[in-house]
Amino acid sequence: MSENLSRTPLYAFHVANGARMVPFAGWEMPVQYTGILEEHLAVRRTAGLFDVSHMGECRVTGKDAAAFLDRVMTNTMATIPVGMARYTILCQPDGGCVDDLIVYRLGPEEFLICLNASNAPKDIAWLRAQVDASQVKIADECAQWGQLALQGPAAEAILSGLTSVKLDTIKRFAFVVATVANVSGCIISRTGYTGSPGFEIYLPAASATKVAEAILAAGKPHGLLLTGLGARDSLRLEAGYPLYGHEISEVISPIQAGLGWTVKFSKPEFIGREALKKQADGALPSSVILFSLADRRIARQGTPVFAGDHKVGEVLSGTHSPMLNKPIGTALISSDALAKGNLTVDIRGNRIPLEISAEPFVK
Amino acid sequence: MSSLPSDLRYTKDHEWLRLEKDGTATIGITDHAQAALGDVTFVDLPKVGATFAEHAVFGTVESVKAASDLYCPVAGTIVGVNAELNGSPDLVNREPYTGAWMIRIKLDNAAAAQALLTADQYKQLL
Numbered sequence: 363m364s365e366n367l368s369r370t371p372l373y374a375f376h377v378a379n380g381a382r383m384v385p386f387a388g389w390e391m392p393v394q395y396t397g398i399l400e401e402h403l404a405v406r407r408t409a410g411l412f413d414v415s416h417m418g419e420c421r422v423t424g425k426d427a428a429a430f431l432d433r434v435m436t437n438t439m440a441t442i443p444v445g446m447a448r449y450t451i452l453c454q455p456d457g458g459c460v461d462d463l464i465v466y467r468l469g470p471e472e473f474l475i476c477l478n479a480s481n482a483p484k485d486i487a488w489l490r491a492q493v494d495a496s497q498v499k500i501a502d503e504c505a506q507w508g509q510l511a512l513q514g515p516a517a518e519a520i521l522s523g524l525t526s527v528k529l530d531t532i533k534r535f536a537f538v539v540a541t542v543a544n545v546s547g548c549i550i551s552r553t554g555y556t557g558s559p560g561f562e563i564y565l566p567a568a569s570a571t572k573v574a575e576a577i578l579a580a581g582k583p584h585g586l587l588l589t590g591l592g593a594r595d596s597l598r599l600e601a602g603y604p605l606y607g608h609e610i611s612e613v614i615s616p617i618q619a620g621l622g623w624t625v626k627f628s629k630p631e632f633i634g635r636e637a638l639k640k641q642a643d644g645a646l647p648s649s650v651i652l653f654s655l656a657d658r659r660i661a662r663q664g665t666p667v668f669a670g671d672h673k674v675g676e677v678l679s680g681t682h683s684p685m686l687n688k689p690i691g692t693a694l695i696s697s698d699a700l701a702k703g704n705l706t707v708d709i710r711g712n713r714i715p716l717e718i719s720a721e722p723f724v725k
Numbered sequence: 726m727s728s729l730p731s732d733l734r735y736t737k738d739h740e741w742l743r744l745e746k747d748g749t750a751t752i753g754i755t756d757h758a759q760a761a762l763g764d765v766t767f768v769d770l771p772k773v774g775a776t777f778a779e780h781a782v783f784g785t786v787e788s789v790k791a792a793s794d795l796y797c798p799v800a801g802t803i804v805g806v807n808a809e810l811n812g813s814p815d816l817v818n819r820e821p822y823t824g825a826w827m828i829r830i831k832l833d834n835a836a837a838a839q840a841l842l843t844a845d846q847y848k849q850l851l
Contacts, residue, residue: 397818398789399764592763592789658767658814660787682766682789710769710785710792 370415371508371570379578379588387480389416391591398592402684405558405597406724409514410589411577414562415570418482419507420489422473424498431465431473434492434633436616436625442467447535447551451624452485453634457615457641461485462606464553466537474503474549474564478606492633508570512577513560513597516584521561523580524573525550529561543576545569555594557601557724596681599690602652602722608663608678609650609692617641618694619650648696650678652719655689659714661707667693667716668706674699677707686723729755730822734838735847738796741822744838745829749804753826754786754795754817757851762788765817768810770827775803779837783828786817795827799837805829 367390376383381392392413394401404410422431431439437450444467452460461481466474477485482504489500512521518529527540527550537551542563549564565573578588595605604610610619617625617638625638655661660680667675680691693716699705705716733741739758743751759765767787777783777797784795807826810816816825832838842850 393790394763397764596789658787659769659785660766660792662792682787 368416370413371567372413372415372574375571375574376413376588381588381590384591386591387416387478389479391416392588394590394592395588398590398596399682399684401587401589401593402596404585404587405514405556405560405589405593406685407515408585408587409512409516409520409560409581410556410587410593411574411581412511412513412589412591412594413509413570413574414511414594415508415567416479417509418477418479418485418502418504419509419564420475420477420482420486421468421501421503422475422489422498423501424471424496426496427471427473427498430493430496430498432629432632433496434489435463435465436632436634436638437465438626438629439465439473444469445536445538447537447553449535449624451610451616451621452488453616453632453638454612455633455637457617457634457637458612459606459610459614459616459619460488460612462604462610462616462621466549466551468539476509476564477504481606506567508565508567508573510563510565510570510574510577511554511556511560511594512563512581513554513556513589514558514586516581516586517558517560520577520581520584520586521550521563524576532561543573545573548573555601555603556597557603557722558597595679596684599679599681599692600683600685600722600724604650605679614650614694615641618646618648646697648675648694649700650692650694651700652692652722653690653716654683654686654719654723655691655707655714656717657689657709657712657714659709659712660689661691661693661709661714665707665709667695667699668708668713669699669702669704672699674705683723690723729844729848731844733822733844734798734841735844736796736798736841737850740796740798742798742838742841748835749829749831750799750801750838751826752798752828752830754821755847756821759818759821759825762786762790762793762817764789765814767814768817768827770806770810771803773803773806777801777803777830787814797828797830798841799830800833801830802833803828804831
């Protein structure tokens with residue numbers, strides 16, 4: 363494995379459990395343990411446990427914390443109740459995305475933000491550069507936290523044996539600070555990136571292995587599998603969730619990505635508002651769509667999309683959907699071509715019709 | 726890793742070749758190759774009658790992770806393809822040396838197979 367890769371607190375746990383480790387976003391991460399298809403289906407049918415400790419965290423505190431976040435984020439932050447989380451985009455002035463984030467409100471003047479792994483240093487520097495006269499402190503807590511995602515219909519039954527918290531009282535996008543497997547100071551949040559029910563658990567990095575071992579042992583009788591980044595990608599694509607660097611990026615705005623619901627123009631001011639408003643009012647050069655193919659070939663990232671002989675876009679993400687048993691993906695396509703339809707992808711010289719889906723494949 | 730069948734020949738691209746009694750050869754990919762690919766979802770194979778030069782791409786194997794080219798170890802003409810892989814691409818993961826054979830080829834030069842790696846030589850590459 364090449365040098366300069368970071369390791370999560372669970373590195374030894376992965377190796378001991380037979381993971382195949384690969385470089386991802388500057389980290390050495392498990393891509394699979396037993397096989398991507400099997401792990402994918404475990405999450406849909408029983409449960410899977412992901413190490414997502416590579417994700418970053420920062421804490422924003424202070425008298426102006428809510429107002430500051432409302433000024434930098436596209437979604438409304440001041441109205442998040444304590445104990446709830448909200449998905450939002452952090453935008454550039456031109457509407458491009460710095461990152462997509464989940465913001466947890468720990469208190470009236472205290473927020474914990476979950477950052478994408480490779481973007482974490484950039485995000486924290488970006489936030490600090492926007493502080494101006496606001497009374498806020500931005501603390502980098504990336505190294506302090508481990509993160510596990512326990513996902514699947516059996517997740518609640520598995521976790522309920524390891525905590526005294528009544529999990530059924532945690533609504534979607536709600537969280538509690540709790541003790542899990544005798545480790546205090548964990549955050550249990552009913553969130554996820556798979557399209558199946560479940561929890562994300564933030565925990566002190568030093569205790570991550572202890573909690574992972576406990577969940578694995580509690581989950582085995584339910585059919586829980588350890589699940590890697592391979593299944594995480596096919597699960598999130600079936601559910602239609604964007605991945606930074608693919609469906610959203612510095613050059614693909616939330617409006618283009620179909621994430622207009624996260625952009626609150628009712629706020630009089632936030633970074634990117636003017637550019638995003640123009641796009642929302644119709645000046646949209648291209649849009650991201652979800653597609654499937656009636657074929658067995660997978661249209662992977664970079665595969666060209668054609669209208670007749672004209673290239674009108676390209677694939678952003680592509681994989682095999684285990685639930686549909688056919689290829690699925692996302693593509694960025696010019697608005698003109700989208701309006702006309704009749705699009706194909708070219709895979710190794712084969713022209714295959716793009717079947718655009720208005721809805722995620724798994725809800 | 727399971728042991729390498731000693732009656733097969735191998736390439737550095739992780740294909741195997743078996744010389745049949747009728748002078749044709751059967752070709753597939755090795756256990757090492759299928760393990761590296763992960764779950765195979767599709768095998769794109771040529772039509773009977775197609776001809777390939779040595780080391781030409783004769784098809785593609787798609788796994789969840791990636792699409793990988795298949796290289797023809799010897800020059801020749803396709804005389805058979807394994808239609809079972811259409812419905813059961815996962816055979817490549819389960820039976821790489823038997824049920825998941827990919828093509829049968831009539832060699833342009835019957836001696837060409839002798840230039841391929843033996844099981845012992847291939848093992849050195851793994």
